[in-house]
Amino acid sequence: MTERLIIWLIVGPLLLAVVAPMIQTSLEQWRLPIHAIGHVLLLVSAVATFRLPAQAVVVTIRGAALGGQLSLDSSRPVPAELTLVAVLFLAISLACDKLARASRHGIAFLSLLAVAQTAANLTFLAGDLLALYGGLVILSLSITVMIGLDFSNPGRDAGLRVLATLEAPSAVALASFWLIDAQTGTVNLAAVPSRIQSLGPATALVLVLPILIAVIARAALAPLQHWVIVGSRAGAAPVAVTIAGLAVPLGGVAFARLVDVATLGNLNLLHALAVLAALSACLAGIGAFWETSALGVLAYLAMAQVSLAVVGFATPNPWGPAAGWLGLASGAIALTTLGLGLTAAIRAVRATDLSRLSPNQIGWPTTAALAVGSLALAPLPGFAAFAARTILVGSLVADGTNWGLVAGLLTILATFVVTASALRVPVALTRNYAPETVKTKVRSLPRVGKRARALAEALPREADELGNIGGVLVVLIILNALVGIVPVSWLGSLAGVSNPAPAAPLLTLAVTVVLGAVTIIAVRSFEDPTAFADHLPRGMTRNLRAFLQRFHPERAIDPYLVFGYLLINLGRLSAALLNNTLGRLARSG
């Protein structure tokens, strides 16, 4: 039963990828989301892994005659990882189902998404280097084909860039896996580091360097980060969500699983990686701040989140990896929420430019998803990412080395920049850009008959045409809140900290709900930001009106103004964060 379930988790999505289009073709008149139904079954299978015995379950598959093995083990907290990733795949598949069926190669996208789930499951379950490589190569190939599915030349160029950046280092790493197999007699992830160390420094360097470069590319750390941005900009919105919400975080998972092999526990190398990752997060934040495409912003934010998680994985104490895993999981949920929100918004306004997002045309679930996703990535207190960042900074300070301090300072700097960038999305929504649609066009025409005007008004909102996406977004918003509650206590026990985050569970939920509600009300209520001043006492309005006029629809937001405003707030936030961390360190130390 155990072995069959684990093998099913690998084979099931592949089967779904092949069978679902056939069923969809034969049951076309019913318009059932067959892929999503398949993902539900896979989610049930993933949940069933919680019932597996707690000890290691290793399934060895004789992949080929020459001793090829596929070791799958569930000894780590794999069930939670599998379930989370199954939820995200289900969310993307369900949200994009109608959209995909309306587009030419949409069904192929849904099937490739199922193939990517095989890759994700293999990445989590792999017990040896070859199985892990297999998962990652399937992932990068499916992502490449997804990007190229629009069959445009920019898509082709981006696909080549993604494939070359990810797979060229991986192919070299594959060669080093064979060398490791030959020299140490094993490719088991747990056994390899100690075996390689016994080979001597020169041999170990030759074997380990390709793996290190491959994981840097996978986790989108500088200077091998560009594939994320290029791929997200070139692909359709659902593809960008898949890259940002799944592929990049899975790169982080690959980093976490291979960091022991790639560094062999060398502290200097680990510190250098932590600094590189923190620098990458800073770069990503700066990139996101100047990016004009909404999907590009999403890609930069994904890069930043995973880079910050990598800082945790490269921190040589138990708190670092704990913060990394929490940051990665919550980041994946927030990125998927934000990404699907952007998908709906882009669909509604028919443009990918961030400045073109208009609250006029976006439904409330989309607005809420954009707000909550951005705030969760910021990270605002109450969201899991905030707890992760708190623990991360604490672990870097506790490291007690200059490298740890540098990485900690860079992490705080990255938090500043990433927050400013993440908040660009809800800020953009306050700008009230009014795109020209049939409705607005008809409204603006002086002589239109009543019947024509009524017909135009009766047209459905573009956002309403998206089918399941509203429901999915609501579920994801709730999930963001839940992740803020549940893992914090679990993480506390894991990291040996009594209460790692200041936010109590109820406060987390309350903050999420209140922030979401306020954002929605603010966005929905004031089509013209200056109208806000009308609700205030007369004496206060002059200066405020002047301030709010900076946000007038016809004018671009002054980035320096927003950045300055954010810096003040973030200063308070980081002061609270550091104060909290240092206080806890003092108590625990």
Added chain:
Amino acid sequence: MPPADAVSNSVSGLLATPSAASSPLFDGLIGPIIPGFFGVDELSLAILIGLAALGALLILSTPATGDFFRYLFMLLFFLTCALGVITATHVVTFFVAWEITSLFAWGIGQIKGLPDDGAEEGVVPYHAAGALGSFAMLLGLGLFAIDGHGLALAPLPATARLGPAPYLILVGIILKTFGILSEGWQLRPGRRFTIAGATLAGVGVLVVGLYPFFRFFGPVLGPVSNWRSTALLAMGILTILAALAALGEADYRRALSYGAFSQFALLGTVYLVGSPAATTAAVIGGIADAFAFTGLFLCLSAAEEATAEVFLPRVGGLAQRLPITASLFAVCAFSILGLPPLGGFAADQLIGVAAQTGGFLPIFWMVVIGLTLLYLARLFVSIFLGELHGPVHPERRLPVLLLSTGVIGTLVLLGFFATDLLALLAPAARAMTG
């Protein structure tokens, strides 16, 4: 070096343990056919198995060409002569069979779809490579016969003086292989589906290039080692140059031909390392690559038939019209890169064992595998993704599906039966390397 008990995987075990190296599959197949002229040993039997499967695949492909009988007859002649090359144990029979095989390879390359279809680009300079190769081989074999004091393709004593014979034979094999591959890209068969490229890059390279290389630089010249470092250097440089050429070439058939040549040179380099693992890795890799390149060239031929274009800037988006072809291309590319459970992975695992002795091989191999991925990725993305250019004929589903099943099935089977091939080759490899 690792502790002795650490190296315990099955590959090393099979190579090191004499008792493990036997397979009942091949009992009674080894021995002379015509004593003194033709015979079968372990190396030729392994190549023959590959040849039989490749021949079956190619014959299966001939109905899709629209010129069934001409291809079938040429193929039968070509495969018969290839059988002669592989079983030859005499210098004269080898050279005659090698030349006639090359002639039929050229003949397959010259088959046009219809009499008024297309136009040839001309003969020089690539066809000249084959002719020069023949001349170098003839000269080399002559010197070998004089220096070796006989015409049998038997191991030479370690003290034998060889002069320039090994270098001439090496140049002959390299030029002939390059010439064979160039026949594929010089072809303009009226833009119809052709098996010429697949035959030449698969069976052609295996029989005309790799097998003579394995035969001469293994069992025959192996005991004399003064030529080895020069040959190793030459093959190493050729590997990198050909891979770079594949990366920069705009004609996709030429690019893949350069890729096939790079893999040929890589396997030659690995073979020249001379350890049992290296020897078996090169032979198994040669067979696996022959299948993979057969599949890749069939894909390119389908692409050429669909678009009537061979230049990468003028094609694109073919995955829309040729989805099965695109999938076959991806699988064959993965086999070349060594992804389990396809045939190429067995070779890569063995190369890993061969490279554990250190030296230049590990880093060289990593560089080549990276370049190989880059040119294969470039070809895949450029041909199958992006915008469609001009009219594209739809895929002929049934023939392509049959071919894909055949090629992929064989690659998977090769992965699973690699142990048997290893068991067959291990005693010969141990004997060859002392």
